[in-house]
Amino acid sequence: MTQRKFARRAALFDRPAVLFCPASRERAVAKAKDSGADMVIFDLEDAVAEADKAAARDAAVAAVAEEWPMPVGIRMNAIGSPHHAADVAALCGSAADFLVVPLVGCAEEIAAVAEKATQPVAAMVETARGVLAAPDIAKVAAMLIVGTNDLAADLRLPSSSGRGAMSHAIQRVVLAARARGVAVYDGVFNRIDDAEGFAEEAAESASLGFDGKTLIHPSHIAPCQEAFAPSDADIERAERMLAAAAERGGAINFEGEMVEEMHLASARRLLERAGH
């Protein structure tokens, strides 16, 4: 892998708010730039009507050639779709910082795109096959993204099922990503009129260890960043812990709790994320 590809791969971690934006919607594409999102993915797949596929592809390639304040990626149409080959041909040499392949079921599928791409390639894990193959997919992919809508459909979950019915699958994807050292992002929250529901789900995404959450609407960006941000109490505790540990090595009694090196590493990571 080239140096540039490595640098781009490293930039894919710790991006709390990842905004999906239909490449076919010109005003939305323009809006994404100043949205404050931590990463943007222009969509050519589900958000784009069949008749608009070719124009959306051209629009996405043109958009990523501009200057962006955050990494920008493009989600292509799935392997097996009549648009996939044209997407691969147009996107692999584009200026996109990363590409996203939806509905990945096995490592070979993503490898076929990664071989041609000049940038890192992310895999959407959103089928039962994909979840079971996630540890192999993560050997090739630079990032895993859970697709909870497709996953719920593939698992034949009734609409009354909550995320709890997918918790095993979701956590398996996090496990696979962390075992392979790649970034991992949670699925979208479909409602744009339920701020409380969004805040609850974003807090859960953060608590599960995701690098961030994919989003469908600009109104989700700030609450998502808030959910992933370390609280003042977390920051103060991390600072106190590191100060206490600086005085003595090994296991210490920190405010009535055992603290060892792995806790200090987490505290350092937290402070780094908080920009301290």
Ligand SMILES: CC(C)(COP(=O)(O)OP(=O)(O)OC[C@H]1O[C@@H](n2cnc3c(N)ncnc32)[C@H](O)[C@@H]1OP(=O)(O)O)[C@@H](O)C(=O)NCCC(=O)NCCSC(=O)C[C@H](O)C(=O)O
């Ligand atoms: C969900 C939407 C269709 C809602 O659109 P709309 O009714 O137009 O929203 P608003 O009127 O509230 O929009 C207000 C302004 O914000 C801009 N906007 C809206 N959404 C976005 C966006 N995602 N990125 C950038 N800007 C956005 C509008 O243009 C309005 O501005 P203006 O035009 O200047 O007035 C819509 O939000 C939407 O299309 N969202 C993204 C859909 C999408 O990308 N879907 C694919 C990814 S999700 C997925 O596939 C999940 C996964 O695969 C799975 O299986 O789970």
Ligand SMILES: [Mg+2]
């Ligand atoms: Mg999907």
